Each structure stands twice: as structure tokens, then as C-alpha cells.
Amino acid sequence: MAKKKQIVTNAMRHLQASKIDFEAVEYECDGEIGEDFGMRISEKTGIPPEQSFKTLVVRGAKNGIMVACIPVNCEVDLKKLAALAGDKSAEMIHVKELLGLTGYIRGGVSPIGMKKKYPTYIDERCMNFDKMAISAGICGCTLLLKPADVVKECAATVGDIVRD
Numbered sequence: 340m341a342k343k344k345q346i347v348t349n350a351m352r353h354l355q356a357s358k359i360d361f362e363a364v365e366y367e368c369d370g371e372i373g374e375d376f377g378m379r380i381s382e383k384t385g386i387p388p389e390q391s392f393k394t395l396v397v398r399g400a401k402n403g404i405m406v407a408c409i410p411v412n413c414e415v416d417l418k419k420l421a422a423l424a425g426d427k428s429a430e431m432i433h434v435k436e437l438l439g440l441t442g443y444i445r446g447g448v449s450p451i452g453m454k455k456k457y458p459t460y461i462d463e464r465c466m467n468f469d470k471m472a473i474s475a476g477i478c479g480c481t482l483l484l485k486p487a488d489v490v491k492e493c494a495a496t497v498g499d500i501v502r503d
Contacts, residue, residue: 348476349442349452354484357492361484364472368479372446377411384472384481388412391472391481392465394448396440396457399426404440406450406459406493408473413462413501423460423498449476450493459495461486466497 346363354361366383381388392408395415399405405424407415421429434445442454450459450473465471465486473489475482490497 346475346477346480348449348480350449350474350476350482351452353452353492354482354488359484359488359492361482361488362470363475364481364483365479366481368446372478376446380481381411386472386481386483389464390468390470392461394450394474396432396437396448397429398432399424400428402426402458404432404457405429406453406457407500408450408459408461408465408489408495409501410462410464413464416500416502419498420460420500423496423500424458443474443476444478447474447477449474449482450489450495452476456494459493460500461490461493461495461497462500463497464501465489 364384377393381391388411391411393411395407397405397407402424407420409415417429437445470483471486472481472483
């Protein structure tokens, strides 16, 4: 029987190049991505939803493309995000734009290793944990690493960006 090929993604290569420790957690991906995709990943990996972060790509009215990372059991507050970014307003990009802007597909967007470095904003709840989970850059794998390492690697701003 053939050996299972080890997953290596652009996000992993960036972390390895920066000498940042991470743990890759693989899960079975059924290919169905919907509104509750992050919650299903949380269930499959056993990582609590408040510790599992989804990556969203947003367009600010004057600042353009930015990235937001929030717990999978939360919704982004676009007004809070825009205020933190020093913008007037923000809106989610259309899913058709994801691959071209980030190099990642829906369900596999990582804040690390995108085609271009965009301003990144991570919800402050990440600091409640020793490790946080983010996408590895593909469906079927998540990364566990220290929140401070994600913030450093993304040159991110941390703040309250979820709906109350």
C-alpha cells in the first residue's frame, strides 16, 4: 500500500522559513463548504470553536483589501473592523475573487502565505489561548500555533472585530 503523502502548503513553508513552530492537524474533508464549515472542522479536529479561527477577506471603502481572522463560532462586525482599520466602511469580497487575491480557495484561506501581504486584523479572543487554529491553506488541514506567532507572521493588528 502506498504511503500517504505528507501535506505541505504555502502557509507551512512560510512558517518553516520563519522558524515558527506549528502542529498540522489533518481532518477528513467532504468537499462541502457552507455557512457552518468552520464549526464542522472544529468538530472533526476536536479543537473548540472559540479557539478555531476562520479567515475572511474584506474590502475597505478607502483602504482596499484586508484580512480578518475571527473564531468560527462568531460573525465579523464590519463596522468594528473598518474602525480598527481606520476606514469608513468594509464589505466582504465575492467568493469569485478569493483565489485571484489570495491564492487560496474558499474553505482553505490562511492568513499566512497569501499571494500578497494584506493588512490583517485578528480578533482579540485569540489571546485567551496558548494556541489558536487557522487554516493550513487547503481543505483537510488546520494549523495549531501560538497567537503571538500568527500576529507576528501576519504583522497583524489585534482588536475586537466580532459582533456582540
